[in-house]
Amino acid sequence: MESSRGKPGLNGSGGGAAFDYSSRRGYYTSGGAALPPLAAGSRAPPVDPCCVALRVFVLLGTLASAVVMAADRQSTTVQIAAGEQLAPPLRVPVTAKWTYSSAFVYFVVANAMVFAFSAAALAAVRRRSAVVPVMVGDLVAMALLFSAVGAAAQFGLLGERGNAHVRWAKVCDVYGPFCERAMAAVVVSLIAAFADLVLLMLTILTIHKASSYY
Amino acid sequence: MATVDGTTAPSSGGKTATVASESGGGRYGGPPPPAKCSGANLALRALLFAVSLSALVVLVTAKQTVMVPFVIRPPQFILAPVPAKYTHSPALIYLLAALCATCFYSLITAISSVRLLSSSACSAKTLFYLILLDVFYAAVMASATGTAGAVAWVGLKGNSHTRWNKICNVYGKFCRHIGSSTFLALIAAIVLVVLAFLNAYSLYRRSR
Numbered sequence: 163m164e165s166s167r168g169k170p171g172l173n174g175s176g177g178g179a180a181f182d183y184s185s186r187r188g189y190y191t192s193g194g195a196a197l198p199p200l201a202a203g204s205r206a207p208p209v210d211p212c213c214v215a216l217r218v219f220v221l222l223g224t225l226a227s228a229v230v231m232a233a234d235r236q237s238t239t240v241q242i243a244a245g246e247q248l249a250p251p252l253r254v255p256v257t258a259k260w261t262y263s264s265a266f267v268y269f270v271v272a273n274a275m276v277f278a279f280s281a282a283a284l285a286a287v288r289r290r291s292a293v294v295p296v297m298v299g300d301l302v303a304m305a306l307l308f309s310a311v312g313a314a315a316q317f318g319l320l321g322e323r324g325n326a327h328v329r330w331a332k333v334c335d336v337y338g339p340f341c342e343r344a345m346a347a348v349v350v351s352l353i354a355a356f357a358d359l360v361l362l363m364l365t366i367l368t369i370h371k372a373s374s375y376y
Numbered sequence: 377m378a379t380v381d382g383t384t385a386p387s388s389g390g391k392t393a394t395v396a397s398e399s400g401g402g403r404y405g406g407p408p409p410p411a412k413c414s415g416a417n418l419a420l421r422a423l424l425f426a427v428s429l430s431a432l433v434v435l436v437t438a439k440q441t442v443m444v445p446f447v448i449r450p451p452q453f454i455l456a457p458v459p460a461k462y463t464h465s466p467a468l469i470y471l472l473a474a475l476c477a478t479c480f481y482s483l484i485t486a487i488s489s490v491r492l493l494s495s496s497a498c499s500a501k502t503l504f505y506l507i508l509l510d511v512f513y514a515a516v517m518a519s520a521t522g523t524a525g526a527v528a529w530v531g532l533k534g535n536s537h538t539r540w541n542k543i544c545n546v547y548g549k550f551c552r553h554i555g556s557s558t559f560l561a562l563i564a565a566i567v568l569v570v571l572a573f574l575n576a577y578s579l580y581r582r583s584r
Contacts, residue, residue: 258537262535262537262538263535263537263538264526264529264533265526265529265530293580294577294580297573297576297577297580298573301511301514301569301572301573302569304511304514304515304518305514305515305518305565305569306518308515308516308518308519308522309518309519309521309522309525309565310522311519312518312519312520312521312522312523312526313522313523313525313526314526315523316467316522316523316524316526316527317526317530319466319467320527320530321538325464325465327460327464327465328460328464328531328540328541328543329541330530330538330540330541331538331539331540333538355515359511359512359515362511363508363511366504366507366508366511366576366579367504369576369579369580369583370500370504370579372583373500373579373582
């Protein structure tokens with residue numbers, strides 16, 4: 163376990179010196195710092211409650227957005243004036259579902275993936291060997307979440323305003339509640355994405371503080 | 377110093393601990409030697425600048441005018457020119473703004489990492505600020521890519537449920553420009569993520 167820790171080029175003997183370095187850090191920072199007194203075997207990294215709280219918030223936010231978007235569905239009837247001959251206009255039942263749009267499907271899938279990753283990262287928060295994979299996964303998850311929020315928000319905006327130049331009509335005047343629920347899910351996911359960004363910055367700050375150059 | 381080495385010797389093997397105290401004496405005695413910023417940093421930032429600049433240029437030159445028939449009365453129609461520009465969609469304007477910001481940022485940080493390479497010392501504070509900014513710009517580029525990608529996808533495939541027709545069969549050149557710009561923006565976002573990871577990993581290695 164100790165042999166894997168070693169600064170390249172600084173440490174001629176490998177494992178033994180690395181263990182000395184960690185105990186030296188405990189020796190210097192044992193006065194009131196967050197590091198627990200390092201015994202011979204216990205190497206659990208200190209768990210920052212702020213990071214855990216943010217990760218739980220990201221977990222709940224992505225779960226809520228994915229569930230709200232996946233349960234979003236509306237059936238309504240649309241009146242079509244069939245012409246002057248038929249007196250009563252035709253009423254056609256139409257449905258709006260989230261699967262009708264690739265952007266919303268990508269949004270639900272991305273939120274589900276970030277939820278699964280956050281759950282795994284919460285479970286692995288005590289293991290020292292999981293710091294780097296969690297950081298990599300956090301970066302990728304944050305980028306994925308932001309792109310999914312952008313795509314779903316843009317699709318919602320197209321539905322609300324349409325686009326006059328390419329003759330795309332707005333649909334949210336027909337599907338009002340559907341659009342509202344979808345945009346609520348997008349807003350919650352956006353807040354969760356910002357929380358993920360802050361969490362990533364806090365993680366990097368923690369690594370920077372533990373660095374020997376701080 | 378000697379007491380620390382002495383007390384921890386039994387758990388890691390006395391021989392290796394004494395070797396460490398003999399050969400690594402300077403390491404414990406003074407500040408650790410400064411580590412160099414890697415050249416991969418500069419190369420990736422130059423790549424980022426190239427990619428974002430080319431995406432910007434491709435987006436701004438996406439212009440096409442097509443003659444579309446407009447029916448006045450059933451047998452008669454006139455051909456009118458209908459333009460397509462990137463300003464017609466708010467998503468593409470957002471992509472333009474994000475690409476401008478990323479281009480400017482990559483230029484500044486590429487120049488500063490040239491200076492860091494030549495001064496042969498990479499301070500952790502600089503690295504820390506670079507990582508924070510890299511992460512922030514990665515988020516911005518990812519969201520811009522997702523937004524422009526959604527519009528490009530609807531333009532390419534249309535959406536039968538909302539009765540939105542696809543436009544890429546009419547505007548071929550415009551769609552190619554928008555598609556390549558979105559793809560280049562995706563590459564820029566990936567390069568930013570890789571940069572952030574590389575710098576964060578090297579910061580992490582210094583703390584081990």
